Amino acid sequence: MTINLNDKLSSAPNDPGVYLMKDSEGKVIYVGKARDLKKRLSSYFKQSGQIDLKTGVLVKNVSSFDTIITRTEKEALILESNLIKRYKPRYNVILKDDKRYPSLRLDIKSQYPNLNIVRKIEKNGAQYFGPFSSSQAVRQTLKIIHKTFKLRKCKTKNFKKRLRPCLNYQIDACFAPCCLDVDNKTYNEIVKEVVLFLKGRTPELIKKIKKQMTSAAKDQDYERAAVFRDKIFALEKMLEKQVAVTTDFKDxxxxxxxxxxxxxxxxxxxxxxxxxxxxxxxxxxxxxxxxxxxxxxxxxxxxxxxxxxxxxxxxxxxxxxxxxxxxxxxxxxxxxxxxxxxxxxxxxxxxxxxxxxxxxxxxxxIASTAAEIDISVRLQKRLRMDKMPERIECFDNSNISGTEPVAGMVVFENGKPNKSLYRKYKIKTVNKQNDYAYMAEILTRRYGKGEKSKPYPDLLIVDGGKGHLNIALSIIKKFKLEKNFEIIGIAKKPARLAPACHCEARAGRLRSIAGRDVSRGETNDKVYQPGRANPVNFGREGDLLLFLQKIRDEAHRFAISFHRKRRNRKSMHSILDTVPGIGKKRKETLLKHFGSIDKIRQATIEELVSVPGISRKIAEALKLK
Ligand code: SF4
CATH class of the missing domain: 3.30.420.340 (UvrC, RNAse H endonuclease domain)
Known part of the structure; x- marks a missing residue:
């Protein structure tokens, strides 16, 4: 601790408030609140023997601190929260955004509410449930709800244009409030049951449905009683899979x-x-x-x-x-x-x-982190790299016979994909199909901007064999970056292009179409490095090759999905351009509503008409295309 810190500490107030710890560059690295600022700060700096080792190490990075006195502890709590949001200090506990986790949204303002999967929670009067641990978990829950409660499945808000119910009504999975006169009270009862279910109150729900079943049986309405019985069976079956941990049934x-x-x-x-x-x-x-x-x-x-x-x-x-x-x-x-x-x-x-x-x-x-570190260390050794491949970038391009060529770059940091760093590229300067030229353009755009191209990867992977590798190397040399990172190329095994169908002609054709150089007779993907005639021998470390393939496949998936999106958009535009009455705004609305040209094509006239701005005449003209 410096004299400066000692002096500051002795003059720190004994009042409630907030303290901001700063590093040598004056950056706020920790914000905390205390009932007694002096006491709290002393606990960091004076009793180094009593604070844990980890905190002790971090405290060494503190060069100075500031304090803000508040009138009450409550004020300190609010101020601390605001300052953490503002400075995002490195050593504070900061929960990351929950974008990854899906939730269910129940639009209770609608006359016949339905459930939607969402990733963003808005304050708009709707009820939300979750977040669920995965998309699979949320879909599974939705499936059970639709099967058990017959809540409507469609997303449509405006029923006026619907002429007949969809298939869900035919298979008895919906009461079809879109077209039939479904009693609001009955539907709201279903919604209440769904809410109880989603809140995890299944035992309470079963009790409620049991009462309804008994009353229906008393009224000799055996058909309704059977419906309730089936619901109870389904819910009890689900309950069997859950574990009771307390006896007081509290949340x-x-x-x-x-x-x-x-x-x-x-x-x-x-x-x-x-x-x-x-x-x-x-x-x-x-x-x-x-x-x-x-x-x-x-x-x-x-x-x-x-x-x-x-x-x-x-x-x-x-x-x-x-x-x-x-x-x-x-x-x-x-x-x-x-x-x-x-x-x-x-x-x-x-x-x-x-x-x-x-x-x-x-x-x-810890085990998975250690495995990632271990894989990086082994990869560094196997590829004879100067530094550990902490940041890996991989490129792939996608096109069909040279149409709409695009490329994608994926970034893996410490063995994990960092999707926020992924980049999409539309090929701008190459007019005919040429895989090498596509790669040259993309690498030039990625690494040819001087300082702006930083940070550089530790390892650059290109999808292809020696030909692709040489092109990549020539571009990197052009920008004098060959000492900054390593480059490898992964060549696909031929079997990937021509499955075991003895179709060498097709494989040859595909090879020439894709413009890729792949090694004949190889049974595995091969990794090439500049200056090494033979592919890298991974020996018993097959997991390293799998790791590199995983990155290459992710680049492939990313480039293909971007290409597909562009193609869809383009074909939709070309088809929709020929329909009288469809201009730019209607095109956008249709794509937003259905999501793709295929779905627009599959839509019925009723479904097309339910889109705001699409009249029956336009829908019929669209169907004729
Ligand atoms: S039957 Fe009607 S309300 Fe039910 S899911 Fe189909 S369109 Fe929606």
């Missing part, structure tokens, strides 16, 4: 933390109506927060964005600002929320379970 979230010197992992268990419904994990690297601060920061950031706050949040450690956080959660929920640190009984068992989960997930995370 709770259970938080636990597992730590290692490099990573902290927080696990969150969702208990709804006494049943354990699922878990999510959040990992944080490099944080100066204590465990209690980490849990506090997590609670503030997570519940600020989520759409459901349970009655109880169980935490594994006593928090400094439990009362403040409870007040804040109660305000969000508009119902009392309690934060509990249980030491005995059922709730303490839940914490134990969450800790166990956190430890297991942390082990998996």
């Amino acid at each position: 709770r979230d259970v938080i636990a933390i597992a730590d290692s010197p490099e990573i902290s992992l927080l696990s969150l268990l969702f208990v709804r109506g006494g049943y354990l419904l699922g878990k999510r994990c959040f990992s944080f690297t490099k944080t100066m927060s204590t465990k209690a601060e980490m849990v506090g920061a997590f609670i503030r950031q997570y519940y600020e964005k989520t759409h459901f706050v349970p009655q109880e949040v169980l935490v594994p450690i006593p928090l400094e600002d439990t009362c403040l956080l409870e007040d804040w959660l109660t305000t969000i929920n508009q119902k009392k929320v309690r934060i509990l640190y249980p030491r005995r009984g059922e709730k303490a068992q839940l914490i134990k379970m969450a800790v166990h989960n956190a430890q297991n997930s942390l082990k998996d995370l």
Whole structure:
């Protein structure tokens, strides 16, 4: 600690407030709040023996600090949140955006609400459920709902133009409120059941449906009673797969933390109506927060964005600002929320379970990180590289007989794809089909901008054999970058072009169409490096080749999907351009509504007419095309 820090520390106030720690360049690297600023700051700098090793190491990066005094702790809490959002300090716990996780949106304002999968939560009066752990999980839930409750499936908002129900009505999966006179009260009952189901209140729902079944049986309405019976069967079957963890049927979230010197992992268990419904994990690297601060920061950031706050949040450690956080959660929920640190009984068992989960997930995370580091280290050795391939860029292009040629660049960082760095390219300067020329153009555009081209990759992969590699090398040499990174080419095995159908002629034709040089008789993809006549021999390290293939395949997928999108758009434009009455705006509306030209082609006249601005006459003209 410098004298400057010592002086500042001795003059720090004993009031509540916020402190901002800065590095040698004056950048804010940590923001914290304290009931007593002096006491809190001293805990970092004076008792180095008592703070954990990880925090001790991070504190060494602190060159100065500032404090802001507030009147109350509550004010400090709000200010701390705002400053964290503003500075995004490196050593604070910051929850990443949940864009990856899908949720279900129920538009309760609509007369006949339906469910949609969304990734963005908006404050527009709709009800949201989730986030779900994957797209597969959300689709599975939606499938069960449609099968059990007959909620309408279509996305249409305007039923006026629909003349007859779709197939869902024919297969008894929808009451067809679009065309038939479906009682609003009956439909709303279904919606309420779906809400209970999505909130994890299945036992309550079963009880409710059982009552309805008994009453229908009493009225000798056996057909309705049978419908209720089937619903109960389906729900009970689902319930069998869930685990009951408490006897009081309350909704709770259970938080636990597992730590290692490099990573902290927080696990969150969702208990709804006494049943354990699922878990999510959040990992944080490099944080100066204590465990209690980490849990506090997590609670503030997570519940600020989520759409459901349970009655109880169980935490594994006593928090400094439990009362403040409870007040804040109660305000969000508009119902009392309690934060509990249980030491005995059922709730303490839940914490134990969450800790166990956190430890297991942390082990998996460390193992997978170690595997990624290991693969990078081995790849560096095998390719005789000067540095570890932490950033890998891979290019591929896509076209059909030279039409709409495009290319894609994918970026892998520390073994994982970083989709925010992916780039799409439309080929601009090559008029006829020429794979080498496409590559030359794209590499020139990517690496030929001097300083603006930075950061460079550690490893550049091109899809192709020696020919492609030589082109790439000549471009890189042109910009004098050959010392900055390594280049390899991956040549596909011929079997990929000509499956085992003895169709060498076709393989030859495909080879010439694709313009790729592939090695005859090879059984595996080959990796070529400049200056090495033979392909790299991976020996027993076949996983390294698989890793490189995975990156190449991702580039292939990315380039193809971009090409497909452009083709669809173009063919749609060319078809739609010939339909009288369809101008630019209607073209856009149709594409937005149906998503692709194929779907526009498959749409019925009724479906076309249901799109705002499309009259029956236009729809009929479109169908004739
Ligand atoms: S179009 Fe009609 S029948 Fe088809 S899902 Fe929508 S409401 Fe049900």
